[in-house]
Amino acid sequence: MMILKDILYKVTINAVVGSTSISVNKIEFDSRQIKKNDVFVAISGTITDGHKFIEKAIADGAIAIVCETLPKSLEEGVTYIEVANSNQALAYMAANYYQHPSENLKLIGVTGTNGKTTVTSLLYQLFKKAGYKVGLLSTVKVMVDDKTFRATHTTPDSLTINKYLKMMNDEGVEFCFMEVSSHGIHQSRTEGLKFAGGIFTNLSHDHLDYHDSFAEYRDVKKAFFDGLPKDAFALSNMDDKNGLVMLQNTVAKKYTYALKNYSDYRAQILENEFGGLLLKVNDNELWTRLIGSFNAYNILAIYGAADLLGLESEEVLRLISELENVSGRFQYFISEEKITAIVDYAHTPDALKNVLETINNIRTKNEELITIVGCGGDRDKTKRPKMAHIASALSTKVIFTSDNPRSEVPETIIEDMEKGVEPQNFKKTLSITDRKQAIKTACQMAEAKDIILIAGKGHETYQEIKGERFDFDDYKIVREFLKQLQK
Numbered sequence: 001m002m003i004l005k006d007i008l009y010k011v012t013i014n015a016v017v018g019s020t021s022i023s024v025n026k027i028e029f030d031s032r033q034i035k036k037n038d039v040f041v042a043i044s045g046t047i048t049d050g051h052k053f054i055e056k057a058i059a060d061g062a063i064a065i066v067c068e069t070l071p072k073s074l075e076e077g078v079t080y081i082e083v084a085n086s087n088q089a090l091a092y093m094a095a096n097y098y099q100h101p102s103e104n105l106k107l108i109g110v111t112g113t114n115g116k117t118t119v120t121s122l123l124y125q126l127f128k129k130a131g132y133k134v135g136l137l138s139t140v141k142v143m144v145d146d147k148t149f150r151a152t153h154t155t156p157d158s159l160t161i162n163k164y165l166k167m168m169n170d171e172g173v174e175f176c177f178m179e180v181s182s183h184g185i186h187q188s189r190t191e192g193l194k195f196a197g198g199i200f201t202n203l204s205h206d207h208l209d210y211h212d213s214f215a216e217y218r219d220v221k222k223a224f225f226d227g228l229p230k231d232a233f234a235l236s237n238m239d240d241k242n243g244l245v246m247l248q249n250t251v252a253k254k255y256t257y258a259l260k261n262y263s264d265y266r267a268q269i270l271e272n273e274f275g276g277l278l279l280k281v282n283d284n285e286l287w288t289r290l291i292g293s294f295n296a297y298n299i300l301a302i303y304g305a306a307d308l309l310g311l312e313s314e315e316v317l318r319l320i321s322e323l324e325n326v327s328g329r330f331q332y333f334i335s336e337e338k339i340t341a342i343v344d345y346a347h348t349p350d351a352l353k354n355v356l357e358t359i360n361n362i363r364t365k366n367e368e369l370i371t372i373v374g375c376g377g378d379r380d381k382t383k384r385p386k387m388a389h390i391a392s393a394l395s396t397k398v399i400f401t402s403d404n405p406r407s408e409v410p411e412t413i414i415e416d417m418e419k420g421v422e423p424q425n426f427k428k429t430l431s432i433t434d435r436k437q438a439i440k441t442a443c444q445m446a447e448a449k450d451i452i453l454i455a456g457k458g459h460e461t462y463q464e465i466k467g468e469r470f471d472f473d474d475y476k477i478v479r480e481f482l483k484q485l486q487k
């Protein structure tokens with residue numbers, strides 16, 4: 001139980017009806033979760049409006065309502081708080097309710113289009129190896145030191161974030177690495193948190209189904225850096241054309257990393273092969289099992305962050321060489337028949353291009369590259385032809401297939417993709433709606449030394465069709481087919 005007044009600290013309040021000295025049990029923003037003496041925060045969402053459920057919340061026991069517009073008729077005995085922004089109010093209320101857990105550890109936020117999961121997960125691994133108690137809030141999973149929890153979002157809602165951070169406090173966690181998505185920033189999920197550092201990976205075409213324009217998407221990311229406190233660090237990628245923009249208005253201490261441009265943390269790729277990367281980082285040689293030039297950026301960001309967080313440079317170099325790739329991120333194996341199968345989460349044009357270029361830089365001319373790729377339903381349609389264009393231009397064969405069609409007809413998504421294929425590349429492409437069948441066909445087509453890339457789903461273990469999730473694991477399926485095909 002907490003006093004409502006205390007939970008409202010720092011919330012921008014327009015009007016109060018009733019007493020704020022009442023005891024409330026917990027905070028909820030979903031009327032379906034309301035129990036007796038809870039406070040209900042009404043949020044106007046993308047599908048519906050929480051304000052429609054105020055009456056229901058009261059009927060189910062809510063004792064206080066936080067909303068942007070007061071209902072026409074007010075219930076006796078219920079406290080109403082009119083706020084400027086419910087999402088923001090929720091974020092401050094969550095931090096107050098859980099006693100500001102972000103202030104009791106070093107919280108590092110990683111934002112950008114690609115690389116968030118890789119950078120946060122590797123930082124988690126690195127700090128664990130260095131002997132610390134560590135937390136992780138990522139798309140793949142949430143870790144409270146050694147305890148694993150299922151992730152529902154890249155950046156969960158503010159109540160969930162604070163709940164996990166409080167658990168981390170209770171476990172004695174010193175560092176927490178969290179992914180900060182543009183949806184998360186836009187919906188104020190990270191507001192009221194005290195960050196000790198922010199890392200920018202890169203910015204490319206993504207989420208234009210949600211944000212109105214690229215400029216808005218960029219400014220949302222920038223807002224995260226604008227909000228960092230003075231004693232935090234802001235570490236940005238100078239090889240990305242928006243790297244400087246991120247640092248423009250922040251009061252945090254600014255640091256940079258790059259492969260091509262002048263920066264605080266610099267790297268040069270000395271070797272790039274299927275076994276890993278050899279880098280020269282600020283005059284030291286660094287070996288990593290991670291593959292591909294984009295991972296040189298991730299490694300550099302990790303190196304910089306570890307340095308800024310006080311880890312000793314030599315130890316960091318040693319520990320980085322022990323890091324394992326994140327599940328579903330360039331996860332690969334080589335079959336008995338010497339066919340290489342790679343599963344990668346690349347589901348944006350940029351990420352797909354990176355992965356394909358990485359493979360093409362490593363493979364020889366007589367090794368074929370068969371790519372299996374699809375695009376999600378109910379999401380940004382403009383990336384469909386772009387991804388098909390990239391896949392068909394950079395592979396020897398391509399199979400277009402389904403990737404979480406959701407409420408859409410999968411064949412229509414594939415047709416949208418096919419529009420991006422240039423005429424001279426048509427003969428390389430094939431469309432097989434059923435993803436399992438597409439993987440099987442690729443396995444049958446492949447010969448020794450060929451490479452199969454299955455892009456888009458990475459660590460996901462389901463296929464989402466018409467609101468239902470069916471078991472589906474690219475890595476498991478390709479392994480089984482390649483095993484069956486062994487002669």
Ligand SMILES: CC(=O)N[C@H]1[C@@H](OP(=O)(O)OP(=O)(O)OC[C@H]2O[C@@H](n3ccc(=O)[nH]c3=O)[C@H](O)[C@@H]2O)O[C@H](CO)[C@@H](O)[C@@H]1O[C@H](C)C(=O)N[C@@H](C)C(=O)N[C@H](CCC(=O)O)C(=O)O
Nearest residue numbers: 029030031043045046047048050053153154155157181183
């Ligand atoms: C588009 C989007 O971001 N939606 C998020 C948003 O929900 P919403 O705005 O759609 O909510 P809504 O359904 O309109 O409902 C409005 C309000 O009414 C309430 N309600 C609703 C029904 C009811 O009976 N009673 C009730 O009180 C809801 O609890 C909500 O508070 O707020 C919810 C609570 O925080 C999120 O769970 C939800 O994420 C949905 C599930 C989602 O898919 N989000 C994705 C797009 C997302 O956030 N992705 C990013 C990463 C993307 C990436 O980088 O790939 C992420 O950080 O995960």
Ligand SMILES: Nc1ncnc2c1ncn2[C@@H]1O[C@H](COP(=O)(O)OP(=O)(O)OP(=O)(O)O)[C@@H](O)[C@H]1O
Nearest residue numbers: 113114115116117118139294297329345346351354
């Ligand atoms: N620094 C990078 N630059 C470009 N591409 C990258 C980078 N790091 C990873 N990728 C590619 O993007 C894919 C997604 O990587 P990762 O999961 O780390 O990104 P993310 O930002 O967490 O994306 P999401 O929020 O959608 O999970 C990887 O599988 C890889 O192909």
